[in-house]
Amino acid sequence: MQIFLARTQGFCAGVARAIDIVEQTLKRYGSPLYVYHEIVHNTAVVKDLKARGVIFTNNLSDVPAGARLIFSAHGVSPAITRQAQEKKLLTIDATCPLVTKVHNEAVRFSNEGLDVVLLGHKGHEEVEGTAGYVAAKNLHIVQNAADIESLVIPAHRKVAFITQTTLSLDETRELVLKLRARFPRLTGPAKDDICYATQNRQDSVKELAGLCDIIIICGSPNSSNSNRLREQGQRLKVPSLIVDSADELLLTDLENKQNIGISSGASVPRHLVDGIIFKIQQAFPGTTVQTFDNPEKDIIFPRPEI
Ligand code: SF4
Structure with a gap:
C-alpha cells in the first residue's frame, strides 16, 4: 500500500497566526483568557487550549467586564466589536488578514449603496461577521443556485458580490456566472475572495x-x-x-x-x-x-x- x-x-498562515496570538497572550497574561467562538474549527486545537485555561464562548454576556478577549480567525461583525467596547473588554483581534480584506470590500460596496450578495454558508461564523459590515437592507446571503433565482433585487439596482474565504472554487465560479447572468453589471473582487x-x-x-x-x-x-x-x-x-x-x-x-x-x-x-x-x-x-x-x-x- x-x-x-x-x-x-x-x-494555513491565518490559522497559525491566530493560534500563536492565543498562545502568546496566555503566556503573557495567563488565564482566564476568553476567545469569542472557537479560535479555529478544530476539535483538538480547541481541547488543548481549553486545558490550558482558555474559555471559548459564543456569547459576550458570558465574559466579565474588563476581561481579556480574543476574536477568532473567522472575524466578527462591528456589532460584536461595539459590544466588547461597551463592556470595556481588553480585545485582541486574531481575524485572518484575508478575512479582513473581505470585510473591507463589504464596507466599500455597502458605503457605495450597492446591493451586496454574500456567497457563503448561512450560520458560519465568518459569514455572520462579514454580513455585519453590510447595511442590513442591502444584504443578501446566498448559498446555492436556488437562492440566486429567488433573489428579490430591482433591475435598476447595482449589485456587488463578495464570498466566504473557504468555499469550493468550482461551485463558486458557477454561482458567480449565474449571478452575472441575472445582474450583468455585477461588480466584485477581481476573481473571488476564496x-x-x-x-x-x-x-x-x-x-x-x-x-x-x-x-x-x-x-x-x-x-x-x-x-x-x-x-x-x-x-x-x-x-x-x-x-x-x-x-x-x-x-x-x-x-x-x-x-x-x-x-x-x-x-x-x-x-x-x-x-x-x-x-x-x-x-x-x-x-x-x-x-x-x-x-x-x-x-x-x-x-x-x-
Ligand atoms: S482565510 Fe484562508 S488563510 Fe485565512 S484563516 Fe481562513 S483558510 Fe486560513
Whole structure:
C-alpha cells in the first residue's frame, strides 16, 4: 500500500497566526483568557487550549467586564466589536488578514449603496461577521443556485458580490456566472475572495484524485474548508471521507485499496495527520509515504505585538 500526502494541507498562515496570538497572550497574561467562538474549527486545537485555561464562548454576556478577549480567525461583525467596547473588554483581534480584506470590500460596496450578495454558508461564523459590515437592507446571503433565482433585487439596482474565504472554487465560479447572468453589471473582487490556502488545498486534492483509490481528509465536522476538500474528492469520483483524528478512521474502508491520499484542512495540526499515517502503517505493514514539495512553506502572516 502507498500513501500520498497532499502537497498543501494543514495549518494555513491565518490559522497559525491566530493560534500563536492565543498562545502568546496566555503566556503573557495567563488565564482566564476568553476567545469569542472557537479560535479555529478544530476539535483538538480547541481541547488543548481549553486545558490550558482558555474559555471559548459564543456569547459576550458570558465574559466579565474588563476581561481579556480574543476574536477568532473567522472575524466578527462591528456589532460584536461595539459590544466588547461597551463592556470595556481588553480585545485582541486574531481575524485572518484575508478575512479582513473581505470585510473591507463589504464596507466599500455597502458605503457605495450597492446591493451586496454574500456567497457563503448561512450560520458560519465568518459569514455572520462579514454580513455585519453590510447595511442590513442591502444584504443578501446566498448559498446555492436556488437562492440566486429567488433573489428579490430591482433591475435598476447595482449589485456587488463578495464570498466566504473557504468555499469550493468550482461551485463558486458557477454561482458567480449565474449571478452575472441575472445582474450583468455585477461588480466584485477581481476573481473571488476564496483564499490562497483554500485554493491550494483543493488543487492538491485534485492532484491526489489522479493518483489514489481513496482520499482521507483530516478535519473537524464544523470546518468549512475541510468539508470542501472531501467534496472535491467525491466530485472527482474518488471515495473520500473526513475524520477528525485517527480514532475515527475505519480500517475496513481501506480494504482492497492500494493508493491512499491523505490531506487535511487549514486548521488541522500535523500530529493528527501523523496519527492517521501511523494507524495505517500499523495495520498494513510496509506501507510507504510519498510527499511533494509544498509551495506554501514560506507564507507567514505576522502577528500583532501582544
Ligand atoms: S483558510 Fe484562508 S482565510 Fe481562513 S484563516 Fe486560513 S488563510 Fe485565512
